[in-house]
Amino acid sequence: MTIVEFDTIERLLRDEDLAGVTSVLSTMSVAEILAAMRRLRSNRQALLYRLLDKDVAMAVFERLAPAVQTELVAGLRDEELVSLVEDLDPDDRVLLFDELPAQVADRLLHGLSPQERRLTTPMLGYPQGSTGRRMSPEYVRVKPTMTVAETLDRVRRVGSDVETVYTLMVTDEVRHLVGVVALDDVVLASESTPIGEIYRETASVTAISNAEDAARLCADLRAIALPVVDSEQRLIGILSIDDALTILEDAESEDAARAGGAEPLRRPYLSTPIHRLVRARTVWLLVLAVSAMLTVGVLERFEATLGEAVVLALFIPLLTGIGGNTGSQAASTLTRALAVADVRPADIGRVVMREAQVGLTMGAVLGALGWCIATPIYGVDIGNIIALTLLSVCTIAAVVGGAMPLLAKTLRVDPAVFSTPFISTFCDATGLLIYFTIASAILGLGSGS
């Protein structure tokens, strides 16, 4: 979509020239319409959505954020809503139900055709965040004894109703997962070949596994579909790469937001109302402000020292800044390493050893540099204080920053939550304590109160 096209749509919507909008929309692809929707305020999103052709509307709806879906749904007549929900894929339907008031979701569930209700109800039984809620119960299942010709027949018969035909699930008579067979291998084999000769073994996930971990596995294996099984290895669904990518994108948006100290926005930036932007950030900032009070407490303890040597105040932002940055460097490195499974929580010993070495080295470099800059201007005492403080602060910050994400993961808290802002505050308070302790010792001053 060109910027011109979007500006045209926005102008036509503002002028309420609905015929004009409809004619522009008819020339746009689903991706272009989605891009336009992402940039509109919510009342205009609803207006635009109502102007879409039914099939296009369905394709657009499936790709919208659940928060936006809920708003659009609120504007639909009851029969429109029932038919929309009936047409959704079961996994998208479950996600929408999670957003809707329980009563509405319940009414919609009972309004479904028996076939669609049979697919949806079991998924609603799995816990939020589990693979079972995000899987697709519609897939092609074949037996090892079937031939290639029989398999292609089945694909042709059920192919248009399932999530994907590129990966077919191979099971035994009691639905136990045996493996998968790729459609290209089926097409390349001769018609009489039994599936038992061309299938391969596969990784699988259980329905109660964490959906994000399952999605990561699916993407890492570059699998078009990953089988989802119950506790007895019986096949109950598939996680497609499409859905895996959606799960990972949401997880990455969440990580990025939390690393910056905000809750993730549940809808595109430009269509998020200001008060929601504020709310996403204020809660975090209040938590941080309260913990920043710690730094006031630490400094208060050393107020007398500060009074005797005001020059010490000059270096406060520099030292806390470097400490905070060292800590967040380590935290973001380890958060990412955990996310891509390069490191596991059990590696904490190795990580602490490595970060201690990294922190010491960096502290030595920065300390030497600080000494050389500070000594000629402020004297050798201040030079020594700066150098020793940098050495200690860098080491502690790197170790704590590196260890925190692993501890968070062990405690089943989001590692990104422990990242930048939390570590900065921790390093600020600790850094100040170290700074003034060293300064008091070297300058021979009283330690305050």
Add this chain to the structure above:
Amino acid sequence: MTIVEFDTIERLLRDEDLAGVTSVLSTMSVAEILAAMRRLRSNRQALLYRLLDKDVAMAVFERLAPAVQTELVAGLRDEELVSLVEDLDPDDRVLLFDELPAQVADRLLHGLSPQERRLTTPMLGYPQGSTGRRMSPEYVRVKPTMTVAETLDRVRRVGSDVETVYTLMVTDEVRHLVGVVALDDVVLASESTPIGEIYRETASVTAISNAEDAARLCADLRAIALPVVDSEQRLIGILSIDDALTILEDAESEDAARAGGAEPLRRPYLSTPIHRLVRARTVWLLVLAVSAMLTVGVLERFEATLGEAVVLALFIPLLTGIGGNTGSQAASTLTRALAVADVRPADIGRVVMREAQVGLTMGAVLGALGWCIATPIYGVDIGNIIALTLLSVCTIAAVVGGAMPLLAKTLRVDPAVFSTPFISTFCDATGLLIYFTIASAILGLGSGS
């Protein structure tokens, strides 16, 4: 892979029990071997790699980071190297060539079979970071006039040599891209149907386009393969979802590293030598330390003010901390919004307006809170100073933090580079200037030197 398996491998490698390692390896999947490789130091990685079966070694090699590949290559005999490079996919080969010394790459290029060299040479002509260097020149091409039966014949004939057969490229007689046809639509159609009736139009990218943008488009469209064309819309390759995901994962690792103020590691954390970890972080930290000197300069200007009212020093870390966090919240929100194309650089006006409102609101909330806490303890003057400073700092930090990523994108610099650390430092210096200016005015003190 269980932790026990990895520990076994590490112990066997340490004991140089190569037969033992080989027997454990024979029970492991490629994904498990990759997971083990990621956790080993580089000399052991090379040892493990040499023990792999040839086919497995190839599959493992393709998925390793280019920096690790280069090290492994250094340990191979010449004829082993030539045969390895011959077996690589052209796009993986181009990536490896970029890492190797130019002489070695050149020698290897000339050692290729004429067919493979014909595929590789044009790709090397595209600029680094372009789609042309990451595309696959091996795909299935069909004409609109071909029937389904003819198409399936062609798939069976060339299917095992191409990147994917799930998306077939449809071109006219002069190789102009017409559209794509999905293998499932081919399989589901009757044998005599011409492709002209079942193909659909498609998005495409040019070979000189930015590879990351192309990968994002491929993933957004959930396309198994995106056609790559030259300036005259002639098909020259495809970007597969596999390769798109690799490009996006690398880009996300880079963003995550830079948001934390470090250069991305080019290999897994646990197998990165300590001195490389230090180097990835020190350069950034030095840049930040130098700019943190700014804060020393600002404070020096106000040293006299500080001497008259030491109590002002108590709030320095709190104010700079809140300013820095507000800035990095806005920066990370906008960096993410840019990455997922929710916002474009041209939206800077809207973004500044929104962030000014968000910053003012947050500043008002935090300022009111600060006033209520500070006034009873330190008096109404200090309360007013804190409240006014928080209001100004939050507004400026949100606006600057929000605008920076968009400016960076306009200047074609990585927006993540401008994120957290840069903004923190900027906000520290500006925040201090505002703080002492307000304090001097309210307390009626001299503004220092």
